[in-house]
Amino acid sequence: MKKTTTNRIKKISALLATFFLILLFSEEMLVIAQGIRNQQARMDVRGTSRRTARRVDRRHDYMEGNNTGYVEPAPAAAAAATAAVLYSLPGNCADENGLYNCNGIYYEAQMEGTTVVYVQVQR
Amino acid sequence: MLSVSYGKTETLNLFSAKIQTPKIDKQADKILKQMSDHLTAMQQFSYKSQGSYEVVDKDKKKEQLTYSSEVFVKRPNKLRVNAKNNNRDAAVYYDGKQFTVLGKNANMYAVAEAPPTLDAALDSARDRFQMDPPGADLIYSNPYKGLMEEATQGQLVGEEVINGKASNHLAFKSKEVDWDIWIQKGSSPVPLRYKIISKNIPARPEFIVNFTDWKQGTGPDFADQQFVFSPPANSKKIPFMRLGDAPTASNTKKK
Structure with missing residues (x-):
């Protein structure tokens, strides 16, 4: 009986450890994802398409x-x-x-x- | 659904934080990269361009304006452009230290300090002074990087002949513009045509430029002195109109 209880505790501990590891991994992935998103945001500022769009915008706005x-x-x-x-x-x-x-x-x-x-x- | 809270304001759903991967055809990517590498390797070069751009008026009617130019590039920090349209004849000089724009008809010029590299100088000219050498996207030290930064889709459309030369036609899409480029086939993969459609502006104005006479630079046209501005006789120095400046007495009135 005592052995069975110990085994259950071990199983629950293992499950809890797995759960927290998954949670930790998820957070790591989230941080990475956010990093990539931020990097993309920075790229937006100087992207060629942005630049070309601005050029066309200006030509749209102003006579030359x-x-x-x-x-x-x-x-x-x-x-x-x-x-x-x-x-x-x-x-x-x-x-x-x-x-x-x-x-x-x-x-x-x-x-x-x-x-x-x-x-x-x-x- | 699993979500993680960051403080009071920021909650990001793990499953919705999907990062969109650009759908770029491998062959199109390869051809564009070859062109970019080719242009990067050309340390001194010149080309001619003839372009047109559409101006949209308040009634959303488009007017097409044309120009022609001759561009000389000497990496890493020199540029000279001669640009003409029906009413304008201008020259741009960048010598690694200064930008100068000369309006030949009015015989007036403006000078400004410039960053020490061509890449930074192009950005600065565009942002501060609305200067845009034709096809400027293609004369950065790494054109591929800039062109692809915001591309979401890209494909090889097929082979086409531009001004008698066989080329690969590539088409790309991004959030704000769609752009196409025609790249010469063979050992000299230079751009022959570049088209940009600004799709978020009413009437979707188009900018298109044809490139000809690509030449590796040699000779007196590429001597350092050719990129240094020398004021013509009786010319007048004037200020640049800066983006964001208000033309009031406080910043435009002569002392």
């Missing part, structure tokens, strides 16, 4: 140098609602120390990508 006097809100400055970007200046603008005075509205030449644009500024 039509040089036809097209006016649009400054693309890099949603906050500056009144500012505008010109791809060419209107006539009769005076160069005043690097700023272009066009009938009282001032513009500064800036390089947007590979395009020279004229950004409205406050003097």
Whole structure:
């Protein structure tokens, strides 16, 4: 009788040990899985597809140098609602120390990508 | 169902934390890797490109714009690009220390400090100044790594002739874009065409570029001095428009 009880205790102990080992293994796997997930998240930041998507996004958002006097809100400055970007200046603008005075509205030449644009500024 | 709690907020189900394995056809992967290795091995090279990209207006109508360019690469830290479209004629110089962009029509240029390697410089140019040499994804030191980072599917579509040259057409998908590449068959597996569709943007605008005249670089075009910018006569220095900068007097007004 005593021997049977001892055997049962041994079996239960073995089962408990197995259970905890499985639990420990599961947690290890979880940590590994999370590590891989985090690594993927980092890759997202600089992935080529991300980069190319951003490029197309920008082309979607901005005109690229039509040089036809097209006016649009400054693309890099949603906050500056009144500012505008010109791809060419209107006539009769005076160069005043690097700023272009066009009938009282001032513009500064800036390089947007590979395009020279004229950004409205406050003097 | 077995789940494990991490603190109060984070509970992750072990069985739902399945990591999606990209479905990349082995042959497509091999061909792309061969192209990448070939480009990596070319320490000095040049190519020409003719591309088009679609701009979507507020009414979701697409307009196609075209450009052409000539690109010179000298690894690990030099790049020169001449780019033209109907209204723009620009040159980009990277000499390992500085970026310079020259707008030839306006005779104005902008200069900025640059990282010491071409890879870092390309990232920096894209992120800070919206500069994107045509096919820039393909001139990194390891194009394969960058191209495949977000790919979820890839396959060999078949053989096609591009500008008279036999090529393998590969097609890949990722979360944000689908892209195709045509790689020349034979001992010189250079890209001949590269197409990207931005599928999460309304009207799915497309960017496509054809590459020609791939050449291993030799001669005076690849002398170090050719990658150093020298201001033309009467040219004017202007600032870059930075992403996130507001064009107000505080950051754009001349002192």
